[in-house]
Amino acid sequence: MTKEQARREVRAALSGGSFRVTKQRLAIVDELAAVERYETAKELHQRLSRKRSGIGLATIYRTLETLESVGAASVRTQGRGESAYLFCSPEHHHHAVCTKCGKVEDVPCRSIGRIERDLTQALRFKTTQHRFEFFGLCDRCS
Template sequence: MMSKHAKEMGVLKEHLGKHQLKFTRQRELILDAFLKQEHITAEAMYHQLARKDPHLGLATIYRTLNLFCEAGLAQARHFGTQTQYDNVSHKGHHDHLICTGCGKIVEFENCDIERLQEEVASRNGFTIQTHRLELYGLCSRCRH
């Protein structure tokens, strides 16, 4: 039977192949764990995986999560003092409205905004690979 994460595993393997990198037990383990999360820090993943493999090093977690970023499976986001690694397959193309009062997060998608982003990019000679849009404010309940 195929893994639950066959598609992402394929993306990873393709990236590895293109860059003369190797498919290892650790990379498989970390990807499996990563895909179950919406976002996670390296430290949190380190502790979470300590049970499955007590010898898995923190450096390997960092290296691997950064590898996932290069492969387009993850996206790093600096949050406070730590780095959050977002699961791109969960997030899809969704942007976020974040309430600074209660922390509520509302996802949205807006084609017009995306189109304008493309316009801005091409006007500057850029080809967009990914983007991040976060709107911070107060939700209706917190405004009162």
């Protein structure tokens, strides 16, 4: 996804949730979209400080929470209980995670229907939602 697409999606998501779209928020969105991996507020703060953005840690925390609440970021808990965020399109998709560099790539959802049908047949299990994560090495690391 390009930065522009990401910004557009987030703008739409933010205004849909009636949040204000500020320059600082967009700078955080750009940074998070560009890193393509899970980052904590502190890590993002370091990155943005190196660019002399002047954005405070509290603003980053709040913005990341907002992004998650509008479905534009996914969150996971890291080592010391810190939340790490990944820029994520609100559209349903899956992730391919590089176990070496942490890069996360989006995987469109295809061929899942067949697995769901198999489940229904074998277990009489009716799927209402699913989540897949693939682990391996990205193009650069392999």
